[in-house]
Amino acid sequence: MKNYFLIIIMLAGINACSLDEYNPSGITADAIWSSPEGFVSVVNSAYSEQRAWYGKDNGEWMGEMGTDLWFNSQRANYANELMRYENFIPSKGNPNITTWKNMYTAINICNAGINRIGNAGFTDTVMRNQREGELRYLRAFYYWHVAEQWGGVILSTTETNSALTTATRSDIKEFYKLILTDLEYAARHLPVSYGSEYSRATQKSALAMLARAYLSCAYYYTGSEQQEYFKKARAAVDEIITRKAEFGVSLWDNYADVFNPKNNKQNKEALYTISNSLTYTLDYDANANRLHMWFLTTYSSKPGLQQSMDYGRDGTRYFMPTRALLDFFDDEKDSRFDGSFQTVWICNKAYTWTETDVKNYGKDPSLIGRTMVVGVDTAMYITKHTVADKRTRPYLVIDRDSVYNANGTIRVGNDYVALKKFMDPVTRSAANAQPGFLDILVIRLAEMYLIGAEAALQLGDNNAAAAYINVLRTRAAKKTPVDYTAAMQVSASDITLDFILDERARELAGEHIRWFDLKRTGKLVARIHTYNPDVTQVQEFHRLRPVPQTQIDALSNGAEFGQNPGY
Amino acid sequence: MRASLTILLTICCAATYAQDTTHHPPDSMKVRDLNETVIIGYGVVKKRDLTGAVYTVKKDVIMQAPVANPLESLQGRVPGMDITRTNGTPGSGAEVLIRGTRSIAGSNGPLYIIDGLQGGSMAYLNPSDIESVEVLKDASATAIYGSQGANGVVIITTKKGKPGKTKVSYNGYYGANGYTQYPPPRLGESYLQLRREAWRASLNPGEILPDDATIFANAGEYDAIQKGQWVNWVDLLLHNSTQQSHSVSVSGGTDKTKAFMSFGYYKENGALKYTNLTRYSVRLNLDQEISRFAKAGIQSQINYSTLNKRKDPMSVALSTTPLGVPYDANGNVNIYPVAGNTNTLSPLTDDRGPTVATDQTIGTTVFMNGYLDLTPVKGLSFRSNLGTFISFNRAGIFQAATSLNRASDGTSYSEVTNGNTRFYNWDNVLTYNLNKGEHAITVTALSSYTHKDADTSNAAGIKQVLGTQLFYNLNATESTSRTIKSTYKGSATMSFAGRINYSYKGRYLLQLSERVDGASRLAAGHKWAGFPSVSAGWRISDEAFMRNLRHLDDLKLRVTYGVAGNSGIAEYGTQSGLTQANNISFGEVPAPGYTFNAVIGNTSLGWELSATTNVGVDLAFFNSRISASIDAYNTKTTKLLLLRTLPVSTGVSSVYQNIGSTNNKGIELALTTVNIAQQSFKWTSTLTFTTNRERISSLVGDKDMIDKETNSLLLGHPVKSFYTYQKLGIWQTEEADKAAMLRMGGTPFKPGTIKVADLNHDSIINDNDRAYLGSPVPKWSLGFQHTFTYRAFDLGIFLFARWGQMAYGEFLGRYNPSGEGGGPAFPNYWTPENPTNDYPRPKKGAKFGDYAAYQSLLYIDGSYFKLKNVTLGYTLPPAVSSRMNIEHLRIYATASNIFTKARSHLFNYYDPERGGAESSPLNKQVVVGLNVDF
Structure with a gap:
């Protein structure tokens, strides 16, 4: 009996414990x-x-x-x-x-x-x-x-x-x-460079951002203070241009090369980059880079075409160009149009025109039975120009008038010239995969010339402004079969704020910047x-x-x- | 406070902790027995001496419906206890609230005590092992559980062996699970018409509607329409399947040794292919008398379960284009049902089986509780309880590149997670019982220590080539893609408590208690808190002046007050820390980053305190043919914890603070009547009724805390309230001018758009026009059980109603105004020719969320009434069964969730108990079962 009491006292007394929190994984x-x-x-x-x-x-x-x-x-x-x-x-x-x-x-x-x-x-x-x-x-x-x-x-x-x-x-x-x-x-x-960690901010990134910031800051001021900021913007631009070699940056010879997936990593035109890796555990998230799909037009349902790595995932489309954007380009002389937009789709699925499709697509009945050869024949052509004989051509033609009304509003909007800058036939896992793993160019050298031009214009130096812009237009000019370099040059009298905004559209369309440009310059609504x-x-x-x-x-x-x- | 408890610990006295079980007739059939014992926290009392609001549910009720989780069988049975099924997937649980929502940030679910041990889950219990369930509702009953008692306590007692003849029982059923209600999709002409209308509504002036070939220009779409390839994905996904349960138990013993053992098997197949739950459970309860003064025993259970889940495809099924060819000629799923369109994945893709989508959890839980009971002198008892609850889980996932989860990434994914949870609880309870003449006193003193910790490890990788390897060979994933993680979480509590029960002449009852809790999760200086209670009872019917009321058998008045806490603070909730940032790299060089936790710590946190006043009356008349309990209560919860949303500009999300208070007031009624009691025909009814008014009574800064529609905290309204625009209808053609005068975000309204109330009459609809719309908390709920017996037949009918709540109808937002993809058929949308007030006019390329004030359409009346259960049984007459050496044999058929009537017509295709979510709809069950005792 005594033993029981002993046990009770023992057990009742033993309950002592630590109430400190233990958090080894924190x-x-x-x-x-x-x-x-x-x-x-x-x-x-x-x-x-x-x-x-x-x-x-x-x-x-x-x-x-x-x-x-x-x-x-x-x-x-x-x-x-x-x-x-x-x-x-x-x-x-x-x-x-x-x-x-x-x-x-x-x-x-x-x-x-x-x-x-x-x-x-x-x-x-x-x-x-x-x-x-x-x-x-x-x-x-x-x-x-x-x-x-x-x-x-x-x-x-x-x-x-x-x-x-x-x-x-x-x-x-x-x-x-x-x-x-x-x-x-x-x-x-x-530092000038972080070596293989090239997507860290370096001196060129800071200068580029500084140029951007001086330029947009200037618009909040007037008079001499404003002029001071425009000067500083230009100075930052000039420093980058002067130290190009030191920074290891330069313009690609051809505009299209900027967006060639082969040139994507450590792109020599980049001043600041967000890098993505095919080693997925290095990427911020599973979405990585989805720019490749939002600007596409529906092609995969068209005669002679199917979804492919080359032409991209067309299942999620949001952006179609306004007629004005297309018209900002003189596509005869300016290579940036072809460098930015896709207008021709070559057949990638054997196809013979059927009676239904001829009817649905408004083609000439004589095309029934006509076949397309994979990799050879054009399957679809979308153009900002007017095409007179679109009925009889043996492929789908969507011309200016089928996309836009006379006043520039959009008709149906199913089919349009598609921005191809961001297309990614290289890193995606399948034709219909959404994540792409190309790097994203946040600021690139061409923008510096445009900032320089805008600052120069605002400082009353139109000659200098034209000179900045002509650097980009010289690159942009088509060289063959006719060399349009001379024709593409602009002079001081051409330079206005609107011209610079047009030029920015030609150079930078789609590159996360347009809204900022219109907002800064006060031109958004107009x-x-x-x-x-x-x-x-x-x-x-x-x-x-x-x-x-x-x-x-x-x-x-x-x-x-x-x-x-x-x- | 602690000192006084130490003194209490030295005082002594007795009541047996364990309950002696006798074989009860079916609960609803028996008259009220006041000598029956009721289990309360750390003790038992006779029902006649009970002062707190405690409700007992017996085993028959728990066995009535075919459920995986015995909790669900309590739905509508306990006044004040609000139970809804979580969802319709196998093994899903139930949401339980006792007397409303008190806490905003903390859990509002009750504390479960299984055979004296906390930390377990009712979901693991085999329903046929349960002897009784007691629900402790008021603070005088729950304050003895201190910081964990505020949400009520559910005490579950499992069966024990009895001396005498060894009894072997079989309980089992087999039946169908399915017949799911779900909104049917829009198909055929109705589908075409919606898209055409969306286009028509977006035409520029002067334009004419293009032909169908232009309108239905998505890849392969027009072709499929012309071929009439309409598909009802919902129908193809949901199947009727089976559910079964078998359990065998053996019980018996001698005067000294008693044992109960059981083996259970449960298998439920879900409405989606390859989803199922299989569970095995083994229980052994043993009680051994060591000497006249000492008893010891164990309760133990081991569970092993396998749960196969799938990504819920219902939202995809509703929103995917209802076109294409779902199966190929061989009956296999076409991954891309619309020929020529490789962007739209079939909602059936995971129907292809485990090598495409596996999500399997295997769990083992071990529950062991040993006790030692000493009664060294008369009236004194000591019980030491050492229990542990250990669980091991392995969750394995494989998702093929073409599974629903991974289709957008286009790579396969494999993952395995191992988790271990350890819990132990050591209680020591001293009880001293003294009866002297007309005085009876019971003193209880106890200490309790709990410790819980859990760790997990996780590994994952992508691009495993063979689906057949599932998650069993992560080495086959791409090495650079692999991730590993491990976590640890732990906490401990230490508590002391004392209680005195005093009875004078069995007529005047008094109970006092105090508990002191210390918790590791609180910061130093705030770790300890006290929880007192007091209650009194008066058996009026025993008074001399009541004697001449012949038909009154019992009348007791109970008045109680107590304070209990809510353990709503998570482990480490007072600490500020860092978490690993998203992956960062520069080029191919990894760059680990740490960022702030979204929640910043607050070291001054303390428990939420719920103070409850309860007044109850127990009544019995006419030889207890009518008996009733009525309780009214008022709970004030203060020091309310809130995960307060900080302004986004702080760069962190939120901080826990003790702010504000809530108030719950309610009335509960339980009424049992024996309507007919003849030799061959009996009819008894039990009605439970609950009404609770819940409101937030104060908040920091004395103003509403506005967050998203479902997260705002509004003074004077329930914790979960809906706050958004108030829908008036749809703007009609003749109202065009009036509509145009009203703007939202600078844009004028026009006919066909949603008409909402301009509450401040400023002609601008903005965030100032949001208001309280309603709450998912019901105004009242009701359970009504009828039991009929006619000779060998018995019939049970159980009705359930939940009324006055509002539902957030997620599926109502599936209205697809662009007509692209799919959507449910029911939304009746506005067109110039159809001036409805239901849904706005379709709009090309728009999602429903693009509409101004679309939120106002998502909240509807959620009231419903349900025929929850009908059971028809037949018991073999004893004369026949005894000849077969069978003690008792009953066969029955039960149908559950068979009929539901919702108040809103929008719930016509949907079981409203699900609350409005579009995933995992609820199913119906029809089973046949057998109970045999040998």
Whole structure:
């Protein structure tokens, strides 16, 4: 009996334990970012979020949609708020919402890195400054996107470590002060090259971004201050051009070479790149690069054609060119048209014209029974020109008038000249696979000449502006069978802001930049009205995107913070 | 506080912890027995002495429906307990709420105690092993479980052996599972017409509608239309399949040794091919008397289960072009059903079998609970319970390049995850029981320690060449694609508690309790919290002035108050940390990155506290032919934990904070009546009724916290509320001018678009026009069981209703306004010729989400009434069965979920219990079964 009491007392007393938390798989910032080797992990992750934008729908939707260059494929109503400026409310427009999040997530990491680098124990000052240069380049890169898309919103330079639920607006000029300071630091300290890690920010990237930032900053100023920024933009451009050899960058001889998948990796025209790898565990996500599919036209259902690696995945199409975009090119002289667009599809599936197809496609009955030879015969031809004998040609012809109305609006929109710059017959796993693994050129050298030209124009130096542009036009001129180099040259009197925007369209169409160009120059509404008559709802206030409603809802001073005007 | 408990620990007294089981007649048939014991936390009381709101469900009820998870059989049986089936896949569980939602961020599910041990899951139990289930609802009953008690406690007791003749029983059923209701797709002319209308609506002025060849220009589409190749993917995917359960048990023993053992087998085939659950379970419960003063025993169970799942194809089935040739001449699935179109994958692609899509989880769970019971002197008992719950899981995945999951990537994927969970619980309970004249006192003191940890390891790779290797040879994946991960998570709690029960003349009852909990997951300085309760009972019917009320058998008033906590804080919830960023590389050089956790830690977190006042009345009349319990309660939950969304501009997502409070008030009723009690015909009914009003009573900053439509927190409304635009209809042609005066995002409305209320009358529809629409919380629910016996036949009918809630109809958003791809047939859309108010006019290339204020169409009345179960049984007359050496034999047929009537016509093709989700619809079951005792 006594024993039982003993057992009871023993057992009742034994229950003692530790209530400390044990978390061996967790990791804290203070632990990992306190050594140079660990600190690089904050620098690396600061690159992360831009990879959710470039090469993804977010970047193309916000960088190219809703401009003078594109309209919805099939005149569909997809992403109306961004393409047509219809019903654009702060709680809608997913790229608008996710981009806001991506940008500020990245900025918080940049802030953490910049503020913590002093505690990272760097002994090598050069290395330390390079890492800080990367972080500052990235913070400026993200803030440039924020400032241009949303204007003077929230400018934070500290890491979030408490439940911060208020926010205040900063003037756009404050944004640019920080952006320019960061980029100037980066341009001073970043190395010329990171060798095989070529998609890190280097000095040329910082200078290129600086040129962009000076140029867009200038438009927020007037008078001599403005002139000063245009001068600085030009100076940054000139520095890049002068140091081309040192940076190892140059223009490809032929425009089409820029986008040749063979030249994609470590592209010599690139100033800043997002790299993708066929080793999937190195890629930001499984989507990698999807630019290849959004600009295509439906070809795989057409007589004599089937989906192929060469012609791409045509199952998900969003962008068709406006008639104006096609007309910006003189395709007789300017190789950039053929370098950018696909107009001819060669038969890749044996085919004999049937009575049904002849009827469906409005062909001449004499074609019934006519066959196409794989790899030889043309199966489809889509052109911005008018074709008189399209009925009788032994292949499908879709000409200017079947795509566009006389006033430039789009008729059906099923079939159109397709932008082919981003096509990827090389890295995708199958003809219908969506992820591609080509690198994305975020900034390339040609843009510097255009920035130089715009700055020169704004400084009243049209001759210099023409000279910058002629570098690109010389390359662009067709050389055979007739050499159009001379004919392609422009002179000082040709240079206007609109001309530069036309030239930008010819050179950079589709490259995540058009919306920024129209916004910067104040031409968004006017050029959409002139060149993209299907977009009827755009108004001046659309030069700023709405602050996502989730942001305002989460602020305890949301009402005071307020929405961008017009929304 | 701890000091006082240590003192309590030294006090002593007794009640046996384990329950003595007697063989009960079917629950609904018997009159109320007040001497029956009821299991409460760490003890038992006689029903007559119970002061808390505790409801008991007996084994017969649990065995009534063919369910994988015995929880589902409690649906509608327990007033105040809201149970809905999670989804229709094999092995899916049930959602359980007791007395509403208190917590926003934390779990609202109850604590499960199986044979005194926490940490297990009811899903693992073989229904025929269960003796009884007690549901503890008010805080006076649950406060003894401290920080885990706020959501109610469900105590499950398994069967034990009894001395005497060894009994062998077989319980089993076999039947069909399926007959799924699902919205049929739009096919044929209706399909063509929708696309044409979308084109017509988008014509420029003066343009004429192009011909069908232009409109249906997707690859191979026009050809398939001309050939009439319409396909109903939903029909082809959903099959009727089988469900069966067999269990054999042996029980018996001597005065000193008692044993119960059982073997169970359960197999359910899902409505999708290759989806199934197979489960084996073995149980051994042993009780051994060591001496007059000491008893020991174990309860143990081992489960082994295999679950085969698939990516739910229902959304794909609804949205894929309903055209093409689904099977080739040999009956094999055509991966690309539309000839010439290699972009549209067949929704049936995973029907090709495991070598295309495998998602298999094998789990072993071991449940072992040993106890030692000492009664050294009369009235004093000590029980030490050491239990453990260990589980091992292996989840293997293989997805071929042409599976639903991987088609867009175009590469195969293989993955294997191994997980181990370890839990142990050590309780020591001292009980002292003293009866002196008219005074009875029971003192209980206890300590409890729990420890839980889990680790996982995971490896994955792509491009494995042979599908037949499934996930068994990850070495065959591309080496550069492989990823490995491992995780660890652990926590511990330490608790002390004491309770005093006092009864005077069996007429005046009082209970006091206090529990103190310490938890590792809370930060230093906040680890400990106390949970008190007090309750009183008055058996009015025992008073002298009630004696002359002849027909009143029992009348008891119960008043209770207590505080319980909700363990809504996850492990490491107070710590800030980093997570691995998405993969980063520069060129071909990998560059590991760390980024901030989306949730930042908060070291000042504490438990949510739910204080409940409960007033209950128990009644019995006419020899207990009518008996009822009525409870009214008011629960105030404070220090509410919320994963507060931070402004996106902070760069992190959220932080846990103790903010705000909620309030739940409700009334519960359980009424059992014996309507007819003749020799050969009996009819009894049990009605349970629950109404609960749930609202958020305060929030930080005293303002609504607006998030997405389904996530906003609104003062004065339930935690889960829907907040968006309020649909009025569709703008009609004659309203064109009025519509044009109203704008959204700068764009004017026009006929055929959605008409929503302009709440602030500013002619602009924007986020200020959002309002509370409703909540998925029902206004009331009701269960109504009727049991008829006529000679050897018995018939049970169970009705269930859940009323007044709103549903988020995910499938309502499958309206496909472009007519590209597929969609359900039911949406009646506006055209100039069809001035409906249901759905807006089609629009070329638009998704439903592109419409202004489309959200307003997704929320509808979710009320429904259900004929949940009908069972017809026949028991072999004892005279016949005894001749066959059979003690008892009953055969029965049960149909479950057979008939549902929803209030909204939009639920006509859908079981509303699923709540509106489009994946994994619910099935019906029809089984025949056999119970035999030898």
